[in-house]
Amino acid sequence: MEGREHMFSRRKRSLVLMGLLLVAFLTTLACQQAPASAPINSPSASGQATTAASASAKVPVPSTPFMIPVAFDMSGPTSGSFIDSIKPAWEDYWGAINEQGGILGRKVEWRIYDDKQSPAEGAQVWKRMVSDFPNAPLIHIEGSGVRVSIKPQAGEDKKVAIGTGNTFEVVSPPGWVFATHNVYDDMVATALERYFLPQWKESRPLRFAFVTQDAAWAKAIENVIPYLKKLPNLEVLPTEYTPAVPVDLTAQMTRLKEGGADVVWVQHVEAGMAPVLREAQRMGLKDKIKWITGHSVDAGTLFPLVGDNIAGLYQVSPTASPYSDASQPGVKFMNDVFKAKHPNAKFLPGTMYSGEVMAAMLARAAIEQAVQKVGSWDKLTGDVLYDTYQSLKVDTQGLTGTLTYDKTKRWAVDYNKITQFNAAGENKAISDWLPVSRSFQVKAQ
CATH class of the missing domain: 3.40.50.2300 (Response regulator)
Known part of the structure; x- marks a missing residue:
């Protein structure tokens, strides 16, 4: 009798041990296979190429923020649209990214200039931005006519110029100006x-x-x-x-x-x-x-x-509709950021807002990839960023299709x-x- 009880106890302990090992195995397998849910402003949720922790850990983070000079029409004929849609989109996106730690742990800041949607004024504003931030590899400047006027200077200054709206003169011949949209x-x-x-x-x-x-x-x-x-x-x-x-x-x-x-x-x-x-x-x-x-x-x-x-x-x-395409992860990300920043808004973001979000997404991906490539923020020059933009590919998770540039293509949307x-x-x-x-x-x- 005692032998049977002892045998039963050993068999019971063996079964329990096997059960525990099986649970541990299944738990480990599930953790390996199940994708982690992405917070709203994470790289994957916002359509950016994700960064491995080991890679980002190798890049020392400077104590100062990464500065981007920005020019909008703040007092010219199209200022209402810029103030109501484009400026908030830029600020909302980077505010959300900064809340999640910025780019590779470095916060992003910007200074806004007024180009008045004027090619002549824009050329002068470009000079001021370059003078104020001589080490900035990236300048965001809005107004397709303005970007045409600064296109030769951007190449001479070796600074990547980005924006949304696009014309034939902006993209051809290809230079240092990269626009988000396909041409009008x-x-x-x-x-x-x-x-x-x-x-x-x-x-x-x-x-x-x-x-x-x-x-x-x-x-x-x-x-x-x-x-x-x-x-x-x-x-x-x-x-x-x-x-x-x-x-x-x-x-x-x-x-x-x-x-x-x-x-x-x-x-x-x-x-x-x-x-x-x-x-x-x-x-x-x-x-x-x-x-x-x-x-x-x-x-x-x-x-x-x-x-x-x-x-x-x-x-x-x-870009996709914030209403009929709201289930797409990239659209949901944009809508959620917009609602958080503008809780009393009567409308969801329009195409000017979403276009500016795309420009910021592309910039974030390019900066991140360029810094990882050279291994240091100090080595992030205009030349390095320009080379990165020329092979940039970003999955927007439904906000639009995959955004791409190459050596001759200066529009991202296809x-x-x-x-x-x-x-x-x-x-x-x-x-x-x-x-x-x-x-x-x-x-x-």
């Missing part, structure tokens, strides 16, 4: 070639026209007209020009009506878009013409100017969506990701 020309071509023309069922050609601000950054979009004229079943009408803040658009609208325009692209910021929509409504053209714009319009600034008259406005977006505003100002996707129509050839350096 290609946005127009994509909208017509991949969305509106395939849906056109009339026996006559679709009639298309531009309404643009009479400014260099806006009129540059007309570079796409030769490409558009080659598209079958499309007729291009004369462009209508307006001041930065139009007062009387009767003449322009009358010509559009007489020309029988079907689709009109408005190249303006909100201060110019609002009068166009109001005048179109007054003249009975709001619902007869499909009005479309690029990424330079956000509901947060436009809706207070036009109310539910925003309904029906189309937009070519380089896909666009068509979105449309409803009466409440919500901008929802009405198309899948559309491959960008490339309307130009990059000139050699």
Whole structure:
């Protein structure tokens, strides 16, 4: 009897020990296989290349923050859009990243300058930024016309210049300027070639026209007209020009009506878009013409100017919709940061905000990769950062497609969506990701 009890006890202890070993094995296996959930501002959640702890530990962290000079239009014709959307996006993103420890443990700071969306003023502001921060390898400068004006100087100063909006002159020939978006020309071509023309069922050609601000950054979009004229079943009408803040658009609208325009692209910021929509409504053209714009319009600034008259406005977006694509990790990250910083905002972030977030994401990834490559913040020069940008690839986790640059490619976005505003100002996707129509050839350096 005692022998049996002793044998049973040994067998019981063996079974318990085997059970404990099995639990330990399964727990270890689960830990190895299950991905750790990423906090909102972690590298993986924000679409950045993650950094191994061992790699970052090898890079000493300076006691001073990493400084980025930044130039926005703070008092010029498009200042409302920059103050309402672009400046907050830059500050929100870096504020969130700093809360998580910055880049490789180093906090990021910035100084804001006013380039007034003026090429002449921007060139002078560039000189001041370089003088104030001679060791800064990166300068963020907004305004596509401004970036054209400083493009040669950026190469001479060996400083990478970044921004959002893009034109042919910015990207070709390739230089030290890296823009986030595909060029405005290609946005127009994509909208017509991949969305509106395939849906056109009339026996006559679709009639298309531009309404643009009479400014260099806006009129540059007309570079796409030769490409558009080659598209079958499309007729291009004369462009209508307006001041930065139009007062009387009767003449322009009358010509559009007489020309029988079907689709009109408005190249303006909100201060110019609002009068166009109001005048179109007054003249009975709001619902007869499909009005479309690029990424330079956000509901947060436009809706207070036009109310539910925003309904029906189309937009070519380089980023996913914060409404209809909110489940995407990259979109959720942006929305969560925005809500945390602006709890009383009536709208989720628009395309100007999301575009600026992308510019900051790209900068963060490039800086991180460049520092790891050279092993020291002290060795992060403009040349090192330039080389990094020329092979940069960033997964945005659904905020847009994968962002890439190479030795000749100075735009990061390769896909666009068509979105449309409803009466409440919500901008929802009405198309899948559309491959960008490339309307130009990059000139050699």
